[in-house]
Amino acid sequence: MANLPVEGIPTTIDEMLALLSSHDYLASRSLATVLFLALKMERPLFLEGEAGVGKTEIAKVLSAALDRPLIRLQCYEGLDVASAVYEWNYPAQMLEIRLSEAAGISDRDRLEHDIFSERYLIRRPVLQALTSEGGRAPVFLIDELDRTDEAFEAFLLEVLSDFQVTIPEFGTVKAAHPPIVIVTSNRTREVHDALKRRCLYHWVDYPDARQELEIIRRKVPGCNEALSRQVVAYVQKLRTVDLFKNPGVAETIDWATALTELDRVALDPETISDTLGTLLKYQDDIARIQGGEGRKILSEIEAELRAVG
Known part of the structure; x- marks a missing residue:
């Protein structure tokens, strides 16, 4: 296997933590470790976790931090080779045939x-990731793989x-420089073991209160400290309630931003009720929290x- 270009690649786990933090991504040491190993071992990294915990953001941060292009394959039901890998430019081919005749x-x-x-080959994200130019291996994000079917999973094994x-x-077509591959799944279904065995694995969980508060400080600097603490405490408590869909970190950031835009300095029942749409995305969940549960x-x-003072 060709060696990955090493410019900018962290040489220690502490360097990986610092690199992510410099781009406002607060990773646990276990996540930084598996990212470090994925780069060193040139292995794809399979990230699983609830929606909104920051799996996709990891690929974006790596792309920015390592100054490499980001190629994203957004998965969906019915995704096929023509959309994901390559297809032939049939109109141009037919024209060439007629001209030749x-x-x-x-x-x-x-x-x-x-x-x-190659003149008639249309490169889709997979092929683009394998044929990077300039000796700079891209970050290749295969996002929400669990939305596709097993047939497409099987194709990805090679x-x-x-x-x-x-x-x-x-x-x-073989990559001269293997891309940095990040595969994500929201676990709406189980991904086959054959694919997981080809990757390093990490479960990305919700951040604890300390981490989430620091995320708010960085992402919503206009939110005052007291309100930030209330927002984080409220969301952390909300995740213990039996909801259809717990709010992710992205929703916490949205809520803190919305409250800041409304010039709120503290939470109150009316404000919570009016802004729940930035935090929860299902009406049954909103109705439950707008009632006695929210108070x-x-x-x-x-x-x-x-x-705690």
Whole structure:
């Protein structure tokens, strides 16, 4: 396997933590360790966790921190090879065939070789990630793999194990410099073991209160300290309630931003009720928190924050 260019790659776990922090991503040491190992071992990294915990953001931060292009494959039900990997420019090929026929060219082998050349190959995200230019391996994000089907997973096995893809009419395309591959899943279904075995694995959990407060300080610097503490305490408590969809870190940031835009300096029942749409995305969850549950949580966090001064 070709060696990954080493410019800017952290040489220690502490350097990885510092690199992520310098781009406002607060990672646990275990996450920094597995990222460090994925880069050193040139292995794809499979990140699993609830939606909104920052899995996709990791790829974006790596791209910015290491100054490498980000190539993103957004997965969805029905994703196929033509959309994800490559396809042939059929209109241009048909035009070439007709022009050749008009010119009296009858060498079928030559014609086939010409129309299935790189000139007519349309590169989709997978192929783009394997054919980076300038010796700079990109960060390749395969986002929400659990939304695709097992057939597409099977196709990715060659990509993730050998950093190559086989095109029947063209041949095998192998990466000169393996991309930094981040695969994410929200675990709406189980991803096959064969794919997971080709990757390093990490479960990305919700941050604890200390981490989430620091995230708010960095991402919403206009939010005053007292309100930031209330927001984080409220969201942390909210995640212990049996909701259809718990708020992620992205929703915490949105809520803190919304409250700041409204010039709020503290939480109160009316403000919470009016702004829950930035935090919760299902009406049943909103209706539950707008009732007695929301007031109960607010009372609990106010008592806890008073107790700690």
